[in-house]
Amino acid sequence: MASAATARRRDSRVLAARPVRRAFFVSDLHLHGGDPEGVARAVRFLGHARGQGADALFVLGDAFLAWLGPASLKDEGLRPFLDALADAAAAGVRVVLFHGNHDFLLGRDIEEALGVEVAGAALDVALGGRRARLLHGDAFCVRDVSYHRLHRVLRSRLTRAAVLALPLAAREALRDRLLAAANRGTAKKPAEVMSMVDATVAQTFATGPDLIVAGHVHRARDADFGCGRRLVVLADFETTGSHADWLDGELRLLPRDPDFQHAPSPVVAIDGPAGSGKSSVAAALARRLSFGWLDSGAVYRAVTARVLAAGLLPGSTAAAELARGLLLEVEEDGQVNVDGRPLPEALLRGPEVSAAVSPVSADPRLRAALMEAQRAAARRFRGLVAEGRDMTSVVFPDAVASFYLDASLEARAQRRWLQVAGSGVALADVRGQIAERDARDSGRAASPLTVAAGAVHVDTTNLSCEQVVERLERQVRSVLAERGVLR
Numbered sequence: 001m002a003s004a005a006t007a008r009r010r011d012s013r014v015l016a017a018r019p020v021r022r023a024f025f026v027s028d029l030h031l032h033g034g035d036p037e038g039v040a041r042a043v044r045f046l047g048h049a050r051g052q053g054a055d056a057l058f059v060l061g062d063a064f065l066a067w068l069g070p071a072s073l074k075d076e077g078l079r080p081f082l083d084a085l086a087d088a089a090a091a092g093v094r095v096v097l098f099h100g101n102h103d104f105l106l107g108r109d110i111e112e113a114l115g116v117e118v119a120g121a122a123l124d125v126a127l128g129g130r131r132a133r134l135l136h137g138d139a140f141c142v143r144d145v146s147y148h149r150l151h152r153v154l155r156s157r158l159t160r161a162a163v164l165a166l167p168l169a170a171r172e173a174l175r176d177r178l179l180a181a182a183n184r185g186t187a188k189k190p191a192e193v194m195s196m197v198d199a200t201v202a203q204t205f206a207t208g209p210d211l212i213v214a215g216h217v218h219r220a221r222d223a224d225f226g227c228g229r230r231l232v233v234l235a236d237f238e239t240t241g242s243h244a245d246w247l248d249g250e251l252r253l254l255p256r257d258p259d260f261q262h263a264p265s266p267v268v269a270i271d272g273p274a275g276s277g278k279s280s281v282a283a284a285l286a287r288r289l290s291f292g293w294l295d296s297g298a299v300y301r302a303v304t305a306r307v308l309a310a311g312l313l314p315g316s317t318a319a320a321e322l323a324r325g326l327l328l329e330v331e332e333d334g335q336v337n338v339d340g341r342p343l344p345e346a347l348l349r350g351p352e353v354s355a356a357v358s359p360v361s362a363d364p365r366l367r368a369a370l371m372e373a374q375r376a377a378a379r380r381f382r383g384l385v386a387e388g389r390d391m392t393s394v395v396f397p398d399a400v401a402s403f404y405l406d407a408s409l410e411a412r413a414q415r416r417w418l419q420v421a422g423s424g425v426a427l428a429d430v431r432g433q434i435a436e437r438d439a440r441d442s443g444r445a446a447s448p449l450t451v452a453a454g455a456v457h458v459d460t461t462n463l464s465c466e467q468v469v470e471r472l473e474r475q476v477r478s479v480l481a482e483r484g485v486l487r
Contacts, residue, residue, distance in 0.1 A: 027215020033077020275412025
């Protein structure tokens with residue numbers, strides 16, 4: 001009589017041979033037993049997929065923060081998710097877990113226990129007559145040499161066998177060291193190093209697939225590579241709820257899904273006019289708190305750059321529609337990615353964008369289109385410092401702490417003039433430009449610059465950046481401590 005494990009392997013082979021009709025794709029869940037809320041969201045997602053009649057579920061790597069082999073099957077915190085996977089497989093859903101950089105130890109143990117498949121690298125499936133290649137996505141990040149050097153070692157059979165032979169305590173200690181090293185390394189690497197290289201993607205398309213679906217980089221992207229070839233990159237499910245589905249002959253990417261997003265983290269909102277010091281203060285405060293930084297001005301500059309590149313008029317319906325269709329994500333250091341790619345700083349701060357950003361950002365339709373992208377940043381980090389001109393009043397009215405920074409026109413003009421020293425611009429001209437910007441920002445119909453109710457007004461005229469940061473930090477830490485968020 002066949003064992004239960006043998007029967008499950010046989011069933012999984014039968015499912016693998018069946019055409020895919022309704023499928024769901026997800027990546028980078030980073031589940032661990034100490035995060036019951038994250039596990040619950042993942043279980044809800046599985047229920048959603050089954051409720052839509054899914055016959056296949058592809059988890060494209062890093063389902064787990066760290067898979068330690070058979071011991072992880074006994075993790076009670078993961079039990080709801082593992083049971084949901086087993087239930088789906090038992091109900092006839094083809095469930096495939098791909099090796100990621102966090103769960104490269106996935107193997108026969110989980111296949112036999114749950115009736116799922118484990119894919120070590122790439123997998124080709126047919127979607128409506130088109131050949132789709134599914135993979136974690138790190139293979140496309142070829143500039144990240146140190147990452148690939150490490151993972152060639154970790155994914156080797158010899159290393160896997162050696163790690164699994166260690167006592168559980170030793171595996172846990174190794175896990176902690178690897179996670180800490182990965183966090184330190186990621187913090188130091190430029191985003192461009194960790195991004196996918198299009199030339200490498202194109203080489204993969206040359207081997208035959210029409211579609212490529214991947215994850216890993218935590219930034220959603222939907223790109224046309226010509227000749228009907230399409231790259232779909234999922235953002236991380238952990239914070240965004242991002243996933244893709246193949247339903248009724250259509251592959252659809254959801255960059256964010258409110259039903260599965262991480263709950264918003266605490267937000268510190270800072271508004272103020274040009275030259276008040278809010279950008280420098282916000283960046284410094286975010287570093288001190290280990291929060292992410294949302295530079296809303298950079299978001300509008302990024303959109304302005306794309307509007308100009310498309311040859312559209314600022315304030316036009318077409319410009320607002322373009323903004324609504326962009327995939328915008330904010331990195332921890334304030335960098336803005338558009339459709340999965342960072343834009344050069346020289347472009348964002350160049351004269352063409354600088355001249356157009358104000359009329360572009362004044363359009364209420366465009367501002368509404370960018371609202372969710374800015375709020376999504378609060379789900380990506382342990383906390384967020386957001387600065388702009390309507391952060392306290394419109395975007396984050398429920399921020400845990402709100403500030404309005406201001407300074408005299410003379411002080412603000414002097415600061416901006418020093419920033420452009422050597423460019424030949426006269427101080428009087430800078431003063432006039434700032435006064436004109438003040439009038440536009442305060443008088444516009446959509447989200448005018450104003451002191452929101454409850455915002456703490458801080459006059460920075462005679463204060464250094466360090467003094468302002470210290471004042472805000474004391475107040476923020478006091479509020480967060482009262483709420484039990486920060487000790």
